[in-house]
Amino acid sequence: MEQLNSEEQVIIEEIIHSEHTEIHIIEYICYPFYLALLCLLCILINLNKRKFRRRYRIDEIFLFIAVYLFNVLITWNFFDFFDKIVRFIITLIIIFGIQHYIGRVQIVGITGGIGCGKSTIAKYFNEFLKVQIIDCDQIARDIVEPGKPAYKLIVQRFGLSILAGQQDGQPIDRQKLADVVFQDSQKRKQLQAITNKFIFKEIAKSIWKICFIQKDQYVVIDAPLLFESKVLEYFCFPIITVVVTSQEEIIKRVKERSGLSQEQILHRIESQMKAEIKIKKSDIVITNDKSEKSLIRQVQEKVFEYLI
Numbered sequence: 001m002e003q004l005n006s007e008e009q010v011i012i013e014e015i016i017h018s019e020h021t022e023i024h025i026i027e028y029i030c031y032p033f034y035l036a037l038l039c040l041l042c043i044l045i046n047l048n049k050r051k052f053r054r055r056y057r058i059d060e061i062f063l064f065i066a067v068y069l070f071n072v073l074i075t076w077n078f079f080d081f082f083d084k085i086v087r088f089i090i091t092l093i094i095i096f097g098i099q100h101y102i103g104r105v106q107i108v109g110i111t112g113g114i115g116c117g118k119s120t121i122a123k124y125f126n127e128f129l130k131v132q133i134i135d136c137d138q139i140a141r142d143i144v145e146p147g148k149p150a151y152k153l154i155v156q157r158f159g160l161s162i163l164a165g166q167q168d169g170q171p172i173d174r175q176k177l178a179d180v181v182f183q184d185s186q187k188r189k190q191l192q193a194i195t196n197k198f199i200f201k202e203i204a205k206s207i208w209k210i211c212f213i214q215k216d217q218y219v220v221i222d223a224p225l226l227f228e229s230k231v232l233e234y235f236c237f238p239i240i241t242v243v244v245t246s247q248e249e250i251i252k253r254v255k256e257r258s259g260l261s262q263e264q265i266l267h268r269i270e271s272q273m274k275a276e277i278k279i280k281k282s283d284i285v286i287t288n289d290k291s292e293k294s295l296i297r298q299v300q301e302k303v304f305e306y307l308i
Contacts, residue, residue: 109236238283
């Protein structure tokens with residue numbers, strides 16, 4: 001093979017140097033995203049550590065060790081020696097920092113179908129246990145007020161006919177919007193796709209305020225669509241599902257409370273996730289077929305052992 005002349009060697013060295021530079025740039029661009037994923041994973045482990053202990057008999061320390069070993073593997077293959085040491089230290093700071101600040105926090109989830117009595121249990125937590133409640137129904141009302149980003153997107157998608165007086169800038173008529181979305185599953189999914197991100201943002205802000213500014217250990221999320229959101233169930237433990245076995249009883253309660261017709265109530269019931277599915281995914285199931293006193297007694301008997 002002919003020897004390369006000096007000019008060719010210089011060109012090859014420049015090409016190799018530029019390739020190494022590009023690789024390092026990609027590494028440093030990707031690393032913050034990797035750290036963000038690492039933080040999220042550590043947060044999920046901390047919030048679910050009680051679930052891992054009760055359901056799977058796994059202590060969170062073994063999960064953190066697995067995360068750290070995975071990090072060592074990733075770091076070892078992509079960075080030089082000095083960078084490896086720095087990144088090992090960063091990972092330890094993230095793990096122990098999140099354990100220190102989030103390890104004490106417990107987010108309790110309450111869910112159930114229409115007319116099941118979720119709000120009664122939430123009220124008990126608030127008034128007697130002094131636990132603050134994040135009411136997702138109230139958040140859903142707040143984010144669609146005139147002028148809010150969700151309001152504009154909903155009006156763009158569903159038109160002025162859902163507004164009070166059918167005039168732009170007027171509040172959304174919740175009954176008109178409900179009549180549209182509860183009779184069409186696709187439109188209901190479109191509405192949820194618009195509102196979910198704003199609801200999650202408000203939930204995150206509330207958790208930050210309650211648990212990290214006010215330093216409360218417990219917070220309750222009252223979320224009718226806790227499982228349907230496909231996100232909240234991974235941040236809550238225990239998850240309490242409230243059920244009513246009689247559909248006639250549900251219709252009676254909702255009629256008395258809201259004045260909806262039987263047809264409107266049935267549309268709402270049919271649009272919900274089946275109670276059997278929620279029960280399988282839940283940690284605690286409470287049946288609300290009797291009096292409020294019976295409902296509260298079940299909470300006292302079943303829930304307190306999870307609040308450790």
